Amino acid sequence: MTKKLGFLSFGHWTPSPHSRTQSGQDALLQSIDLAVAAEELGFDGAYFRVHHFARQLGSPYPLLAAVGARTERIEIGTGVIDMRYEPPMRFAEDAASADLIAGGRLQLGISRGSPEQVIDGYKYFGFHPAEGESDADMARRHTDIALKVLTGQGFAEPNPRPMFPNPPGLLRVEPYSEGLRQRIWWGAGSDATAEWAGKLGMNLMSSTLKDDESGEPLHIQQTRQIQKFREEFAKHDHGFEPRVSVSRSIIPIVSDEDRAYFLGQRDSEDKFGMIDEKTRAVFGRSYTAEPDELVEELAxxxxxxxxxxxxxxxPNQLGVEYNAHLMESLLTHVAKPLDWR
Known part of the structure; x- marks a missing residue:
């Protein structure tokens, strides 16, 4: 089955002598260069994880805009933006601006977020759940508002004495980027949130970490999650066909450098455990092997x-050149034999 292939970078940086990404500036500039290299190789997407209070990529919009300005074809996305931290109106403004710079290539993954670096970090950003509301409820409320704003419908009463002339009728958030509403993805950690995404008309993004809802391997639980999402999406007239992504760690071992970095680190089984006091999760295995074995396992x-x-x-801290090598190996030794291209 033909697939779109993208890379997903967390943008880790550390001043360790072993890291080729020493600072926040390194992480940002190397992310742009890696997206350019990925496009030249023939990859379809450049995606970036967003974590606050961490030595990783944070605010995504300047990075998305910069990648959009330096590339021409590749999709540019996030995996994912934590909506507990996002003011919906500003989210719509920033996302639309970056999308217009990129010529309509943004694919924005958003979600309720993951375990944080600090306790209730969204509170430092000025957000507090309403009475009787959980932080997850707040994230979904922010999302619902943002989705409505992204449709481009006017909702704000114009000032009768504005600084600049207004168009007739209620005003919308500007700038408006047509089609962006259909390029919003929900990072679902459970079957229920995948169905919720289908109901609201978002695409589905499912990672290597999922709530353990049956004790089965990740890929089996994830397959069921995808099917439930598509069934729910089909019940509603959203006006477009949804997309679904999954993420994986895949390292083809084709050089001595690959062997030195990764051959002793293969994690060939899914892991199960608690990610907080209430949630048991399954974390997907890594695929690290020589190409023939990889193709057999991935099939x-x-x-x-x-x-x-x-x-x-x-592994972004190994630098742009090495990660471009990994992507080229994936295309040549994995994607082609599996007919993904």
């Missing part, structure tokens, strides 16, 4: 088969 991953888009996590 058994039913969630990859079910998805139309595969996001491959990259």
């Amino acid at each position: 058994k991953d039913t969630a990859i088969q079910e998805a139309d888009t595969l996001l491959v996590t990259v």
Whole structure:
């Protein structure tokens, strides 16, 4: 099955002598260069993880805009933006601006967020759940508002004495980027939130971490999640066909450098455990092997088969040149034999 292939970078940086990404500036500039290299290689997407209070990529919009200005074809996305931290109106403004710079190539993954670096970090950004509301409820409320704003419908009463002339009728958030509303993805950690995404008309993004809802391997649980999402999406007239992505760690071992970095670090089984006091999760295995073995193992991953888009996590601290090598190896030794291209 033909698939879109993208890389997913967390943008880690550390002043360690072993890291080729020493600072926040390095992480940002190297992310832009890696997106350019990915486009030249023939990859379809450049995606970036967003974590606050961490030595990783934070505010995504300047990065998305910069990548958009330096590239021409590649999709540019996030995986994911934590909506607990996002003011919906500003989110719509910033996202539309970056999308217009990129010529309509943004694919924005958003979600309720993951375990944080600090306790209730969204509070430092000025957000507090309403009475009787959880932080997850707040994230979904922010999302619902943002989705409505992204439709481009006017909702704000104009000032009768504005500084600049207004168009007739209620005003919308500007700038408006047509089609962006259909390029919003929800990062779902459970079957229920995947169905919620289908109901609201978002695309589905499913990572290597998911709530454990059956004790089965990740790819089996994820396959069921994707099917439930598509069934729910089909019940509503959203006006477009949804997309589904899954992410994986895939390292083809084709050089001595690959062997030195990764051969002793293969994690060939899913792991199960608690990510907080209430949530048991399954964390997906890493695929690290020589190409023939990789092709055989990946062919058994039913969630990859079910998805139309595969996001491959990259070890960004090894530098742009090495990660470009990994992407080229993936295209040549994995994607081609599996007929993904």
